[in-house]
Amino acid sequence: MPLVESAMQFSLWGAGTARTLRPIWVAEELGLRYRLHPIAPRSGETKTPEYTRLNPKQKIPFYEDADIKLSETVAICRYLVNRFGAEGALQAAASVTEQAREDEWLSFIYGELDETSLYVMRRHGALASIYGEAPAAMSAAREYVQRQLAVVDSHLEGREYLVHDRFGLADLFLTTCLNWVESYEIPMAGSLQDYRGRMIGRPAYQRALRINSGERE
Numbered sequence: 001m002p003l004v005e006s007a008m009q010f011s012l013w014g015a016g017t018a019r020t021l022r023p024i025w026v027a028e029e030l031g032l033r034y035r036l037h038p039i040a041p042r043s044g045e046t047k048t049p050e051y052t053r054l055n056p057k058q059k060i061p062f063y064e065d066a067d068i069k070l071s072e073t074v075a076i077c078r079y080l081v082n083r084f085g086a087e088g089a090l091q092a093a094a095s096v097t098e099q100a101r102e103d104e105w106l107s108f109i110y111g112e113l114d115e116t117s118l119y120v121m122r123r124h125g126a127l128a129s130i131y132g133e134a135p136a137a138m139s140a141a142r143e144y145v146q147r148q149l150a151v152v153d154s155h156l157e158g159r160e161y162l163v164h165d166r167f168g169l170a171d172l173f174l175t176t177c178l179n180w181v182e183s184y185e186i187p188m189a190g191s192l193q194d195y196r197g198r199m200i201g202r203p204a205y206q207r208a209l210r211i212n213s214g215e216r217e
């Protein structure tokens with residue numbers, strides 16, 4: 001509900017990328033009220049003096065509420081769930097061990113799938129004019145993604161969700177990575193395609209996708 005002006009709970013900066021989709025999706029799952037500043041990467045909007053004061057990294061997404069300013073998708077999404085999570089939606093872990101199990105998957109997905117391989121493909125593929133051509137890195141990353149996906153696929157056998165038998169942050173991050181896998185035409189097991197189909201069928205995902213792509217609700 002980004003455009004309701006009264007009683008905003010927080011502000012988010014950034015729209016239009018797989019990473020900005022994540023906090024928007026969390027906010028939509030939780031039915032939160034937030035102001036979205038839909039600034040785009042590589043548009044100059046992340047480099048203005050005003051935005052640089054807010055986030056010296058000049059990156060999106062970025063989060064602000066009365067208590068905290070945060071960059072980094074994992075930190076923002078984890079904070080949103082811990083602060084606003086609710087039973088029946090995305091809920092905060094009930095114990096330290098429960099959160100550790102979820103963070104294990106979250107770190108794996110963000111570290112191994114997003115940063116180490118899929119974003120490498122983005123940098124040296126669609127963004128090669130900025131980061132340079134690197135065909136060897138591209139093909140190594142493509143092969144690396146497939147090895148990591150095999151681990152995910154075997155873990156998901158007989159499971160609907162990655163952890164704790166309920167939709168969680170690890171699923172949300174995995175789905176946004178599987179979107180990349182799909183668009184890069186990296187082979188994906190049928191079971192992973194089915195899993196992704198279930199996740200992107202969630203009404204909150206569909207709302208988040210529209211908001212992230214610039215359609216205001």
Ligand SMILES: N[C@@H](CCC(=O)N[C@@H](CS)C(=O)NCC(=O)O)C(=O)O
Pocket residue numbers: 017018019020040041042043044046058059060061071072073074
């Ligand atoms: N580790 C950061 C990465 C954020 C990031 O690299 N964002 C890109 C868009 S996906 C960006 O803001 N690029 C800024 C620019 O190129 O102008 C996170 O997870 O939030």
